[in-house]
Amino acid sequence: xxxxxxxxxxxxxxxxxxxxxxxxxxxxxxxxxxxxxxxxxxxxxxxxxxxxxxxxxxxxxxxxxxxxxxxxxxxxxxxxxxxxxxxxxxxxxxxxxxxxxxxxxxxxxxxxxxxxxxxxxxxxxxxxxxxxxxxxxxxxxxxxxxxxxxxxxxxxxxxxxxxxxxxxxxxxxxxxxxxxxxxxxxxxxxxxxxxxxxxxxxxxxxxxxxxxxxxxxxxxxxxxxxxxxxxxxxxxxxxxxxxxxxxxxxxxxxxxxxxxxxxxxxxxxxxxxxxxxxxxxxxxxxxxxxxxxxxxxxxxxxxxxxxxxxxxxxxxxxxxxxxxxxxxxxxxxxxxxxxxxxxxxxxxxxxxxxxxxxxxxxxxxxxxxxxxxxxxxxxxxxxxxxxxxxxxxxxxxxxxxxxxxxxxxxxxxxxxxxxxxxxxxxxxxx
Amino acid sequence: xxxxxxxxxxxxxxxxxxxxxxxxxxxxxxxxxxxxxxxxxxxxxxxxxxxxxxxxxxxxxxxxxxxxxxxxxxxxxxxxxxxxxxxxxxxxxxxxxxxxxxxxxxxxxxxxxxxxxxxxxxxxxxxxxxxxxxxxxxxxxxxxxxxxxxxxxxxxxxxxxxxx
Numbered sequence: 001x002x003x004x005x006x007x008x009x010x011x012x013x014x015x016x017x018x019x020x021x022x023x024x025x026x027x028x029x030x031x032x033x034x035x036x037x038x039x040x041x042x043x044x045x046x047x048x049x050x051x052x053x054x055x056x057x058x059x060x061x062x063x064x065x066x067x068x069x070x071x072x073x074x075x076x077x078x079x080x081x082x083x084x085x086x087x088x089x090x091x092x093x094x095x096x097x098x099x100x101x102x103x104x105x106x107x108x109x110x111x112x113x114x115x116x117x118x119x120x121x122x123x124x125x126x127x128x129x130x131x132x133x134x135x136x137x138x139x140x141x142x143x144x145x146x147x148x149x150x151x152x153x154x155x156x157x158x159x160x161x162x163x164x165x166x167x168x169x170x171x172x173x174x175x176x177x178x179x180x181x182x183x184x185x186x187x188x189x190x191x192x193x194x195x196x197x198x199x200x201x202x203x204x205x206x207x208x209x210x211x212x213x214x215x216x217x218x219x220x221x222x223x224x225x226x227x228x229x230x231x232x233x234x235x236x237x238x239x240x241x242x243x244x245x246x247x248x249x250x251x252x253x254x255x256x257x258x259x260x261x262x263x264x265x266x267x268x269x270x271x272x273x274x275x276x277x278x279x280x281x282x283x284x285x286x287x288x289x290x291x292x293x294x295x296x297x298x299x300x301x302x303x304x305x306x307x308x309x310x311x312x313x314x315x316x317x318x319x320x321x322x323x324x325x326x327x328x329x330x331x332x333x334x335x336x337x338x339x340x341x342x343x344x345x346x347x348x349x350x351x352x353x354x355x356x357x358x359x360x361x362x363x364x365x366x367x368x369x370x371x372x373x374x375x376x377x378x379x380x381x382x383x384x385x386x387x388x389x390x391x392x393x394x395x396x397x398x399x400x401x402x403x404x405x406x407x408x409x410x411x412x413x414x415x416x417x418x419x420x421x422x423x424x425x426x427x428x429x430x
Numbered sequence: 431x432x433x434x435x436x437x438x439x440x441x442x443x444x445x446x447x448x449x450x451x452x453x454x455x456x457x458x459x460x461x462x463x464x465x466x467x468x469x470x471x472x473x474x475x476x477x478x479x480x481x482x483x484x485x486x487x488x489x490x491x492x493x494x495x496x497x498x499x500x501x502x503x504x505x506x507x508x509x510x511x512x513x514x515x516x517x518x519x520x521x522x523x524x525x526x527x528x529x530x531x532x533x534x535x536x537x538x539x540x541x542x543x544x545x546x547x548x549x550x551x552x553x554x555x556x557x558x559x560x561x562x563x564x565x566x567x568x569x570x571x572x573x574x575x576x577x578x579x580x581x582x583x584x585x586x587x588x589x590x591x592x593x594x
Binding site for chain 1: 489492493497498499500529531532533536537540541543544545546547548549553
């Protein structure tokens with residue numbers, strides 16, 4: 001499909017989508033009302049800010065994406081315009097006394113430009129040291145998590161997929177309360193952030209939908225302009241994932257056959273997930289190096305644990321920035337299911353010869369094989385090498401060229417991804 | 431460059447009485463062929479109200495303009511004001527004091543604006559308005575190039591401009 005056809009198709013899609021239109025209209029009406037209030041009230045100020053990315057990518061083969069059932073990225077084989085492209089718009093109305101409201105709408109090409117209200121919160125700023133936000137917020141899980149939509153900010157065409165993927169979508173936002181305290185000790189600037197909330201949504205890699213409660217996290221970051229450190233701990237103690245039809249059928253079958261305990265162990269609902277994050281970086285003149293390492297543990301069930309990291313370094317030459325990165329993800333499921341199944345088989349083996357017992361042993365053996373195969377399938381090690389070039393225009397826009405080699409180390413597969421993205425931001429204060 | 435100089439030479443070679451003008455014209459043609467640099471004044475001045483006796487280090491001025499601190503060293507409130515981004519001193523201040531390129535500064539504020547963690551300093555459209563505001567309220571801290579500055583405001587720090 002040519003570029004012109006793609007443009008036509010997408011513009012038609014955008015303007016014909018009821019959601020987008022309705023969403024935009026509601027947003028604009030609400031905003032105009034607030035601006036009207038702001039204009040007639042000297043102490044109120046309002047801003048509109050926005051951002052976007054237009055991107056095209058070419059993936060030579062999707063063998064890595066297909067290899068372990070969970071795609072490494074959102075690309076299919078060939079040229080695609082609807083993975084990286086996205087737009088966002090944010091409106092803020094604030095009073096001089098520090099209280100304000102902000103809403104941010106986002107439309108992603110990978111979601112057919114369905115407009116989502118990703119941020120919608122009241123905020124209060126006290127003495128510039130303390131910021132309190134209440135409402136819907138993006139969760140500050142990892143270093144770039146809460147601004148991941150704004151391509152203009154970071155050097156890559158897209159954030160390292162080994163860490164910043166949609167697999168943990170259930171942990172990407174909260175409806176709740178967030179407090180940030182900022183202070184400094186001589187040349188060091190500290191930020192401490194703590195939050196609490198929950199969320200729900202649909203369309204998750206491992207299930208139909210999700211609901212979380214009592215999510216919380218703590219982030220501490222410190223920097224002196226030259227070097228920075230970031231440490232984060234987050235927990236989602238009560239994650240309920242609505243299983244996919246196929247998975248639910250498996251659980252029902254197991255329960256019916258008398259293996260309800262195994263079924264509940266395998267169950268992916270009711271998870272207690274913990275996230276650990278450490279990031280650091282140095283900026284020295286026009287050189288920079290950054291690294292981040294993360295770990296999340298899903299406390300069992302069919303959703304795996306991940307340990308991932310990346311290192312990125314580069315140099316700025318006037319308006320050009322070149323950079324190179326290496327990233328890795330090790331994924332595995334902690335197998336706590338096989339032992340009880342094998343124990344049952346051992347218990348029954350002395351009674352073999354009886355057709356019912358034989359059938360049960362055969363069933364259990366099949367189940368054990370199925371579980372082992374699922375665990376082995378999910379166990380994976382992915383690595384990516386990325387080379388990028390960024391050009392910054394005089395205006396707030398940038399153009400990025402990127403080449404990425406994606407490796408599935410276990411299956412010895414390699415795919416190449418080429419991308420070009422154009423990022424921009426706009427807006428200002430009034 | 432040489433082409434233009436030789437053209438002017440040919441044009442003026444017959445005009446004996448214009449010999450002096452030939453020299454100055456060819457020199458200015460030569461100079462006009464050099465890459466144009468934006469006209470930046472010699473110095474950047476950090477300014478505040480005349481009745482504000484504060485002493486402040488450049489590093490703290492930078493942190494005020496990056497939203498990391500909001501008080502003068504003595505504990506009084508400070509409100510930073512920015513020039514219009516179209517003014518060459520805006521980029522100059524960013525490079526020399528904040529130690530960021532224009533795009534790095536935009537990315538810095540975008541991170542904060544789109545996550546609700548802060549807003550850039552207020553922008554004042556004209557230098558006249560800026561000088562007026564700063565002279566009236568000692569909370570205001572701003573900067574201006576030496577050409578545009580006047581003495582209704584207190585010159586807190588004078589920053590020599592290095593070509594970089």
